[in-house]
Amino acid sequence: MEDNSNLQKNIKKFPIYKMFAWDLLFYYAIIFLFLVKAKGLTTSQILFADAFYPLARFLFQIFCIRIIDRLGSKNSLLFGNICINIAVLIIILCKGVPRANFF
Secondary structure, eight states: OOOHHHHHHHHHHHHHHHHHHSOHHHHHHHHHHHHHHTSOOOHHHHHHHHHHHHHHHHHHHHHHHHHHHHHOHHHHHHHHHHHHHHHHHHHHHOOOOOOOOOO
C-alpha cells in the first residue's frame, strides 16, 4: 500500500495526465492539420494510412496482451504512452511521404 502523501501527489497529477492522454479528438484534429499543412500530404493519403490502423491493431493485439501480462497494467500503460510519444516524434521529424505512381 502507498502512504497517504504519495496518494495525494498522484491525485494532483491525474488531471494533467488525463488532459493529455484522453483528449484524442483534439489530437486527431491537430495531427490531421499538421500532416496537411506542414508535411504537404493530401487528405486521401492520410485516410489511406489511417485505414491500416484497425488492421495493425488487430495483428498486434496478441503481442500487446503478452506485454501486459509481463509488465503489468500500470507499467504497460506507461509503455504505451511512451510509444505514442515516439510515434508522434517520428511523424514530426519525417520529411514527407515519397510519391509513388501506382497507375
